[in-house]
Amino acid sequence: MLNMTSLNTIKGMTGRRFLQTLLIAAFGISAIPSNTHAKDVSFSGERVELFMPYKEGGGTDTWGRFYAPYLSEALPGQPVVVVKNIPGGGSTKGANQFARRGKANGLNIFASSASTQFPYLLKDRRVKYDYNDWRVILASPTGGVVYVSPSTGINSVDDLIAKRDEIKFKYGSQGATSLDLVPILAMDLLGMDVQPTFGMKGRGAGRLAFERGEVNIDYQTSSAYIKKVTPLVEEGKAIPLFSFGVLNEEGKLERDPNFPDLPHFSEVYAKLYPDQDPSQGYQAWRSFFVAGFAAQKMIFVPKDTPDELVQAWRQAATEAISSPKFSEESVQVLGEYPQLTGVQAEKALEAALSLEERNLKWVRNWLTENYNTKF
Missing domain, CATH: 3.40.190.150 (Bordetella uptake gene, domain 1)
Structure with missing residues (x-):
């Protein structure tokens, strides 16, 4: 204590x-x-x-x-x-x-x-x-940042919440059971219409697809974001939306000190659902965030x-x-x-590598229902 x-x-x-x-x-x-x-x-x-x-x-x-x-x-x-x-x-x-x-x-x-x-x-x-x-x-x-193309017309989290029903997002993914589970599940919890293109050989391949305009939303872990995506942001070719955050001394999410101007995912989730307790889906997301980061x-x-x-x-x-x-x-x-x-x-x-059984079960069911994942 x-x-x-x-x-x-x-x-x-x-x-x-x-x-x-x-x-x-x-x-x-x-x-x-x-x-x-x-x-x-x-x-x-x-x-x-x-x-x-x-x-x-x-x-x-x-x-x-x-x-x-x-x-x-x-x-x-x-x-x-x-x-x-x-x-x-x-x-x-x-x-x-x-x-x-x-x-x-x-x-x-x-x-x-x-x-x-x-x-x-x-x-x-x-x-x-x-x-x-x-x-x-x-x-x-590490941490991570989700960002979108200017072509989406989204410039902030408020824009994302307001326009999420109007936009079809395309995301280049390694696979639903890779680390991409964290951003894909986050997008699902925010009610976004996201079409993943699976089979990317790494997050670098996903970023290159974003640069070519083949996808309009992407995520990178902090090391790749700092080195590869920051120049795109400075050129106006990428709009950062939110980070995943870091855990504080009470085990709660707070802003990543590497990206202090970006809200963390829990802030975005709370903005969308201000009067609701965190769902089982959110609890599972948090569990895999801890496991992944x-x-x-x-x-x-x-x-x-x-x-x-x-x-x-x-x-x-x-x-x-x-x-x-x-x-x-x-x-x-x-x-x-x-x-x-x-x-x-x-x-x-x-x-x-520690994971509660109830969160593992929920995520496995979610993956099967949404992406026909076979275990």
């Missing part, structure tokens, strides 16, 4: 330190240091493969490519870290391949995102991987990787995020979100 002193401390914080404290409060992530230095480990002259289950250009790919040189520099022996893109199946293809072929030698690592976690949580039949077979190295919480992107090694190699990786990750250069440059790419390693990453993973 938080006492008044800790609450007052939280209220005086901003940015990354603020979010770090919220994670400690909301998920019980204590500020425990990473494992001690692994002895007699060197990756000198080696080549590390980062299995990336997405095409180039999306949020997770952007995140992984940003991290790669920092991890290379921090690892003992400074091996080269290369990104191996394996798109398909909303990330399940690459995850399945890593589960089959990933070697427990410290040279194969895997980049997971919520689009990998959701099919696992939903017991999707395509999933041949198990998070219990992996050990987490680092985790990155508490540890939205993670790096893993196979479970059988020797302890000294896991310790070397975790120490390298801790050193990487502690460097002044990383702190300065990550804000521009990843946003103001705390990066988690060691026990902190393990606790975030535990929170991301």
Whole structure:
């Protein structure tokens, strides 16, 4: 429980330190240091493969490519870290391949995102991987922003609420059981007429479809939004509507400090339904938001990787995020979100994979009724 002193401390914080404290409060992530230095480990002259289950250009790919040189520099022996893109199946293809072929030698690592976690949580039949077979190295919480094309005539949330019955929205999606479940369900709860086009190889592909005018609404996680979409906003080619927000110390949604001028989804929902208690659908949305964003992107090694190699990786990750250069440059790419390693990453993973049965059941029924999803 938080006492008044800790609450007052939280209220005086901003940015990354603020979010770090919220994670400690909301998920019980204590500020425990990473494992001690692994002895007699060197990756000198080696080549590390980062299995990336997405095409180039999306949020997770952007995140992984940003991290790669920092991890290379921090690892003992400074091996080269290369990104191996394996798109398909909303990330399940690459995850399945890593589960089959990933070697427990410290040279194969895997980049997971919520689009990998959701099919696992939903017991999707395509999933041949198990998070219990992996050990987490680092985790990155994140946020996301929904935006529309100026061609919709929508310039604000108020416009969205007023005109949502008049507009047919087109959205490029990886699949209904990917992380896209969060924005698609949010749009449904707002009563929007949305036609998803499934089969996108990643959120980067969805953004490119938006830029080509093939779809008129899109969403990107914070890293891709900051780097790829902000220029479109500045050019008047994209209109940001709302973020998904972050959890505060009481477990309630509040505005994302990376996008303080944008309302979060709960604000939009409350504006549309001011006199109604949150529906079961909203509760399910919130549950999957937590599952998808508490540890939205993670790096893993196979479970059988020797302890000294896991310790070397975790120490390298801790050193990487502690460097002044990383702190300065990550804000521009990843946003103001705390990066988690060691026990902190393990606790975030535990929170991301925890899901109430009633919310799982509701979402599975919703997916079946709306998108004929088979489990």
